Amino acid sequence: MAELEITVERCREGDEDAWSALVSTTLRPIYRLCASYAPSAAEAEELTQEVYFKLWENLHRYRAGSNFMAWAWRVAKNLIIDSYRRSRREREAAWLDPEIIDNLPAADDPHEQTERRQRLRLIATSLRQISEELATLVLMRDFAGLSYQEMAEATELPLGTVKSRLNRARLELAASVRRRTQIRAVPPGGEFAEGGA
Amino acid sequence: MLSCTDARELFGLLLDGELEEPVSHEVREHLAGCEDCAGLYEAMEQVSESGAWLAGAQPPEHLVADLQASPCRRWLGLLFQAVDREISQPNLERLLSHMESCPSCLAAWQDLTLIHQVGEATEPPTHLLKHCIAAREGRRLMRPILSRRMATAAAYVLAVFTSVIIGNPVTLARNPTVERVTQAVSAEVAEAADQGRGEARMMLWRAWKWGEERLEAVRGLLTKDAENDTENNEDNPQERDQGETS
Numbered sequence: 001m002a003e004l005e006i007t008v009e010r011c012r013e014g015d016e017d018a019w020s021a022l023v024s025t026t027l028r029p030i031y032r033l034c035a036s037y038a039p040s041a042a043e044a045e046e047l048t049q050e051v052y053f054k055l056w057e058n059l060h061r062y063r064a065g066s067n068f069m070a071w072a073w074r075v076a077k078n079l080i081i082d083s084y085r086r087s088r089r090e091r092e093a094a095w096l097d098p099e100i101i102d103n104l105p106a107a108d109d110p111h112e113q114t115e116r117r118q119r120l121r122l123i124a125t126s127l128r129q130i131s132e133e134l135a136t137l138v139l140m141r142d143f144a145g146l147s148y149q150e151m152a153e154a155t156e157l158p159l160g161t162v163k164s165r166l167n168r169a170r171l172e173l174a175a176s177v178r179r180r181t182q183i184r185a186v187p188p189g190g191e192f193a194e195g196g197a
Numbered sequence: 198m199l200s201c202t203d204a205r206e207l208f209g210l211l212l213d214g215e216l217e218e219p220v221s222h223e224v225r226e227h228l229a230g231c232e233d234c235a236g237l238y239e240a241m242e243q244v245s246e247s248g249a250w251l252a253g254a255q256p257p258e259h260l261v262a263d264l265q266a267s268p269c270r271r272w273l274g275l276l277f278q279a280v281d282r283e284i285s286q287p288n289l290e291r292l293l294s295h296m297e298s299c300p301s302c303l304a305a306w307q308d309l310t311l312i313h314q315v316g317e318a319t320e321p322p323t324h325l326l327k328h329c330i331a332a333r334e335g336r337r338l339m340r341p342i343l344s345r346r347m348a349t350a351a352a353y354v355l356a357v358f359t360s361v362i363i364g365n366p367v368t369l370a371r372n373p374t375v376e377r378v379t380q381a382v383s384a385e386v387a388e389a390a391d392q393g394r395g396e397a398r399m400m401l402w403r404a405w406k407w408g409e410e411r412l413e414a415v416r417g418l419l420t421k422d423a424e425n426d427t428e429n430n431e432d433n434p435q436e437r438d439q440g441e442t443s
Contacts, residue, residue: 023329031321045325052332116311123308142280142309143316170277171270174305181304 008068012059030076036139037080051076070153077154126176134169141166199227201234208238212245269302280309349385350400356382357408361415
């Protein structure tokens, strides 16, 4: 991370190569964060570019010595909030993109692929059933792979609050998936009804 | 008369109504003459009343239902620790053993793992790096307006329109230039249909349906105009004759 901070400093001093290095280092996590919000893969790309434009535009505002990635998350989050104020129902998650699902391990098995696709759709629908704030936490942690510390800095919440809310978010997601599974197919043995998540 | 210390020790029993009458009377006498103890007793009474109210309070129905419906809640706590790789080895073994017999916990584990797997597999497209580096130069160096899929669909729609506007496709197809264009467009469409996924196929299908509808509309319009002309001529033969004479 210290290396990243040095790169940011060089960018602020106008080093052109440093900007390329900064983008290369941070592109993957920032793209994943954008993909967790955007309604399609194409929009995730556009959003990522917008985020970098904002980062470049506001680089002078970045406080030297603070965590660059946390600052980048906040910039991305604000931009995302502005871009996607529309109803959540109108958008489909970019991470349901078939091309991404097809690249998962053991994707050669068509049966496995179909099941995964169905399961991901079920998860996406269930995520829409819980509050947006909680769904965001699940996606930040489990999809985008942010650490608790990064989440705390991005959401500007205390670390303990992030942990407890994420726990609640995962519980609600599991409960929502379970409810939908029960609605879809009542199990003959009633395992879900009794075993409840 | 009771001292403050002695009286205060009896406040609890007095509140619970468990003091014998002579002792109770003594405590009350002390309270009447001691402002500090009276204040303390009043506060204790209020706390006691709140406690009584709380004792009557019921947990929300949804909480009861949630807890009753989710006996695995405690296991899910361990499961989330495992997802975050913060679980101890003994707890992991307990969890794995529980999951063998609990399909819903197993499903919750698989769901979170699946989200994680998809996240891991989500890589930025190769061209995005160049665009993001160029982002500092402004917003206009963004992705092209027409993607390959859109371009294919547009070419197809154009082909449909051309055939509708210019004339009979069979006649046109005999023209060598048109034949070459048709082959090129067909190859593009076939490739998109073969290589493309659900979205591309849907786009082609919609473009086809749209083209068909437009064609029907134009045909309908032409037929209607022709019918109107015939009707006009039949209904007003005199006017027609006069018109011709004049």
